Amino acid sequence: MLYDLNVAWSATQQPQELQRTISFLSELGYDTVALNDNVNVPLPTKIINPIPLEQSFPLPKKTTLLRRCTLHFADPSQNYRLPELARAYDILALRPTTEKAYLAACTALSENSIISLDLAQRFPFHFRPKQVMTAVNRGIFFELCYSPAAVGDSTSRRNVINNVLGLLRASCGRGLIVSSQAKNALGLRAPADVVNLLCVWGMGREKALESLGVNPRAVVVNEGIKRTGFRGVINVIDGGELPKNEIKENEKGVTKGSQGGDKTGKTDKTNKNKRKVEEKESNPDGTPIISKRKAKKMRLEALKANKTTLTTAQEPDSANSLPQSNTSGDTTPNTNG
Template sequence: MFYDLNVPWSDNSRELQRTIAFLDELGYDTVALAHTLTGRLPADLLIWPPQTPPIPSPLPFPTSRRLRILRRCNISLTDAATNHRIPQLQKHYDIVAARPTDEKTLAQACTNLDVDLISLDLTQRFEKHFKFPMLGAAITRGVKIELCYSQALLSSDPNAKRNLIGNATQLIRVSRGRGLVFSSEAKSVLGIRAPSDVINLASVWGLGHERGKDGLTKEPRAVVEFARLKRTSFKGVVDVIYGGEKAVEEKETGKKATNAQKRKAASMESTPVSLSEQEKPASKRQQKRNKKAQEESEKEKADE
């Protein structure tokens, strides 16, 4: 199964419908529609979502039944002191992703924030190089690093393309190819590529073919399942599945079978059995033996 976990939500339903239909045609199985929150998080998250949610359910246009649609929230991290309401968003979105804007917020997202994904704007030039201890802390916690490729395809700024390629190769080298997720972040059909093209692009950036395929299948699936467990299970560790109804049905079926056997045994004991039913007919071999013994006895009597 191929995943694209970053398709920006747009009020232009026609263009968004074309994008989702083209992703389905290219062979993607799961698509996440992303809504972005900038600045300070709203104080009314406890009564969120409002009457008109950003991403309605169901969508205002038809989609393929085969395609799985998820809802994602992108949080632009500008101040490390205003991110304490992030866990409340997990109740309303399938995926919560953080987009750091500087070195301080990146370090906070990798070490402390309870998010599912870290998405970086690779078109900008970072002041410092990425370091493995910081990214390794996020990967150890189960938080993946997202690389979006459509910015290199649709941007008309050569510096943005140069920065994206340089940051992507540096991320692949520093992370040692682990915990990377490839998404499109495509706002139109022109920014989407088939899974095989994305794998080849990752190979050009220095990632192997197998790791590139994992960035579209295994790693994003881990993000989705880990986020689901955090919402439905106890502290993201224990998931209780109720199966009592099936056990009760099996127990009742066993009781019915036992009662039927008891009734059958009681009826057999109460019914008298005739002698003819008790005596079983002799087999053909036994009949031959009896006949031979009878002839021998008659022959002995004739000799006497």
């Protein structure tokens, strides 16, 4: 899914012009579109969202329409009632105009999910990596708008390129989303053209694709959870524990691993190569299972027993084959001669 979270909206805009813009976005492949309402301080006593929930014209199929508010502020010490403003819209973005407001949006304020800078102007401060990455680690995304560079004058185009290069250098391409900020259909570009433009400006192709799909989706999901979720509850359910015999075996393995010197308590890798003997009581035919060593020993004993029986059987046969001596006791002397 592709997202365009910044389409300009005003109360004086003709419905036909807005319908033409949304239809062209749908033809280009954008599935989720956010109409942006720019709000300046001071805020009214009662905050009302002027963007209607249902438009006077039919929306294209598979097109989701969101309502967004971008607050322009310069002094972070004033109370802008951000929680009340966030409840009235689907997405809340901040557009700081001074360095103090920029630092507060990066480090202190938490009601917004987007920091949308006016890239067509020249800022009196630099985008430092520490401040930018602090905001990114807090789950806040920086918005890059390409319409001022596409349909603006040469000064706006030069400022947009310089500011985009500064943000890319400070963020290394992380925590960025790309929107059009288009006032009509002439300021829109196809996703492939946007990716090529970002690659020319120095962003990688994968990061460019993430800035059109993955990162804007994270913004929409995060803002939806903020407005629909009241409390987070964790329920511990019985029945997920291990059997007692498996717990004992795991404890034995941990103790053996700790005695062997492994800090993590795991057994050595050499133990995996050892022979695993399955514990069974008997074979299917009823004979007991013996190890190979024992079977070899029994076989050698049987051969030895056979040899002894053969030798004992051969001894009497050899005794019978010997010549018999004269034992008659005849002592008659020879009288001849």
